[in-house]
Amino acid sequence: MLKNRNLKLSCAAGMALCLLSSAWSSQETEDVALTVDGIDIPIVVLTPEQGKGPFPVVYHVHGGGWNGGTKMEVPGAGLPPESKVLCDELGIVYVGLAYRGKAQGTFQDAMDDLRASIKWFESNKKRFNADTSRVGFSGGSAGTPLSALLAQEMSSCKTYVGLFGVYNLLSNEESLFPDEEACAEYDLVSEQQKRAASAFYHIRKNPPATLLFHGALDILVHPTQSERFAEKLKAAGAEVSCTIYPNANHGYLNPRNPEEYKDSVLKIADLYTQHLTRYSLDVDGLSAQLDEMLERYFPLEKVNLAEVVGRWKAKKETLEFSADGTGTSTNQKGESRPLTYTVNADRIDVSIGQNKMVYYMQNDRRAIYSIYPEGRFAGRKEHYTRQK
Known part of the structure; x- marks a missing residue:
């Protein structure tokens, strides 16, 4: 069982939610990036309220098994788990991207939606005080095939963060997702289609600095997906780190798993400090703020x-x-x-x-x-x- 002995806790548990609003006061904006075949593709933007821009940008592609929504409505845009913490702390604009899933279109439709949403944001960069010459991508689960491809095709991309991701659809027999049925529903049937949808085969020259996170207990998407992608990136000359958490399953990087969450946020912050933002990182200060935020999620040592x-x-x-x-x-x-x-x-x-x-x-x-x-x-x- 997880214990909190290694963390420096300095506030009452009831203050945790207050810290999110007081320490990090970023502004969230929702909009529609485009409409295709009568379907709105939403976008959500999180902007710093402190510091001087223009700020670098991190685009995030959500997971969800390519499921959700209805025939005429896509799943909403989502932001990565560390965004509320690092938006103001490091001066980063976070952009949550949405796309058509299996109920609305194909994998290539999704890629088209994401590229069009990025163009929309680039045309509105002054509105959000953003510097689109300094860009990172992140993705979780089913969002990783899409986000990893975008990170390799955009020369302005400096960083990539992948959470329990799928990077090679041609070598995925150890995983439950995506199975052949899911691939067929998303028009990923032939070897050529699966190769085209796999970042593993499309690593560019000078790849972005990359962090990959996975759980050793993940059988939905096997951790070898991250391990092999990391090896391929290293062979291409990328700066890459792959963290496999021994007691974690799929979808674990959130505050309810405080030890893994804190470790991942600190590693992501270090990546962005080195390659994306002009801010310096106060590691001790960020660590202390995370401790305060996460205290509520640790288990009681004495239950009454x-x-x-x-x-x-x-x-x-x-x-x-x-x-x-x-x-x-x-x-x-x-x-x-x-x-x-x-x-x-x-x-x-x-x-x-x-x-x-x-x-x-x-x-x-x-x-x-x-x-x-x-x-x-x-x-x-x-x-x-x-x-x-």
Whole structure:
């Protein structure tokens, strides 16, 4: 179980959300970059409110399995997990890009959407006080094939950050995503199409400085995707670092996984300081601010029975604990099963029939979580929020 002994914590858990608004006061703007076949392609821009621009730009391409939206509506644009922290801290404009998924188009349609959105932003750079000669790209999961290609084709791209990514569709047999069905739905059928959609085969001269992050427990996208891409980039002369977190699964880089999140943010900040921004990095200062922000997500070292009693809700299950050590587990269909539980120091041991689970409570006491021990979701946390 994660402990917070190695972090310097200096504020109360309840202050964590306040820090996001006080320490980092960036401004978020939503717009529509283009409309194609009656479908709006949104864009979201996060701009620093401190410092003097023009500021460098990081374009981010969200994941999501190429799913979501409707036939006439694409999934919304998203920003990377470190954007709120580093926008003001390093003076970077973050641009979240959207694109047509499987329900609206093809992989090449998505690439066209992204290129057109970038052109829209470049034509509006003065509005956002942006310097488009200093550009970085980032992507997560299903957004990595798209973002990694863009990073290789744009000469102004100085940095690339890939999170649990797919970089070679021709050598992906160890992963569950994308499978042949997903590829077919996105018009990635032939060897030629898959090669064209794989950054692994399109590394440019003088590739951008690159950070790749992956979880060793990730079987949705196997970590060899990042490892092999890193090796290919190094062979091409790129400055590249590949971090594999031993206890992490897919989609883990967020504040609810505080140790990995902090480590990744500090590494990304260092990359941008060296290759993108003109700001200097106060490592100790940023580390201290992250500690304060993340304190709420670490587990309590001593759980009290009175704090456990009540209702806790996750996506697919609601747990209710009574003071006498009994309770119920209710699924989405409203079907309930009895449970028993005991509180033992830093953990809550729960028995539901033959199933035994261990839960931990966050420092802010607003959520409890379990950690999947094995299988596809090994290492992932299932969070339950306290209900009033």
